[in-house]
Amino acid sequence: MNLFLNIVFIIAIVGMAIAMGIASYRIIRGPTLHDKIVALDAFGVMLMATIGIFSVLLDTSYLIVVIMLIGMLGAIGTIAMAKFLEKGWVIDIDRDSDE
Amino acid sequence: MSSIIALLVLSGVFFSIIASIGVVRLPDMYSRLHAASISSTLGVSSVLLGVFLYFWYFDSNFEMTLLLAIVFIFLIAPAGAHMLARSAFHSDVEPYKLTILNELRRDEIGYEELTEEDKIKAEERKKNQELED
Numbered sequence A: 001m002n003l004f005l006n007i008v009f010i011i012a013i014v015g016m017a018i019a020m021g022i023a024s025y026r027i028i029r030g031p032t033l034h035d036k037i038v039a040l041d042a043f044g045v046m047l048m049a050t051i052g053i054f055s056v057l058l059d060t061s062y063l064i065v066v067i068m069l070i071g072m073l074g075a076i077g078t079i080a081m082a083k084f085l086e087k088g089w090v091i092d093i094d095r096d097s098d099e
Numbered sequence B: 001m002s003s004i005i006a007l008l009v010l011s012g013v014f015f016s017i018i019a020s021i022g023v024v025r026l027p028d029m030y031s032r033l034h035a036a037s038i039s040s041t042l043g044v045s046s047v048l049l050g051v052f053l054y055f056w057y058f059d060s061n062f063e064m065t066l067l068l069a070i071v072f073i074f075l076i077a078p079a080g081a082h083m084l085a086r087s088a089f090h091s092d093v094e095p096y097k098l099t100i101l102n103e104l105r106r107d108e109i110g111y112e113e114l115t116e117e118d119k120i121k122a123e124e125r126k127k128n129q130e131l132e133d
Helices: A003-028 A032-058 A064-087 B004-025 B029-057 B064-090 B103-107 B112-133
Strands: none
Touching: A003 A032, A003 B004, A003 B029, A032 A064, A032 B004, A032 B029, A032 B064, A064 B064, B004 B029, B029 B064
């Protein structure tokens, strides 16, 4: 890695930390639960980018699986929380009912 | 090649910061959802594309998992945002007080009933606003 890219990636990881810090304000103090889930979803997506930049700075490619895993878990968690807050359950038992 | 990687990564960080400022500053859950889901998806995908180009060009290993993560984000983030908006609408999260037309509610309960109920709700909301102030 040359010096230019090193500086760029250090600036990028500082910027991602700032972005996640700003978003965590809405996680702690959202007026409703849905605000918190929106901010948590954005936080998880930003965490993927941070781990990508971090794997470049550490010069390893083992952390790339972690990006994929956090993406899947964050998306499934968001969908499950949305469905739970809407209906009260996550998995439909009676799929013919109209509720 | 370094300049392309730097441009992609820095623009992605810029979009992520814009997304989080939007999540904090916008007045309403629905507009916050709009900011979070659109710009953070674009930001993270361009950052991951920059990381992918870096590993391809400097370490010469073709990381297929990163491309898979980018495609997965593009597929799953709109679905999650859609389900969140639907869930918030059905659990009566209030829209912003300057919202003038609620089309989904009009289509669900019919136009004639909407006008009366909307008047009542608008009056209640005005009273609550005055009480809060």
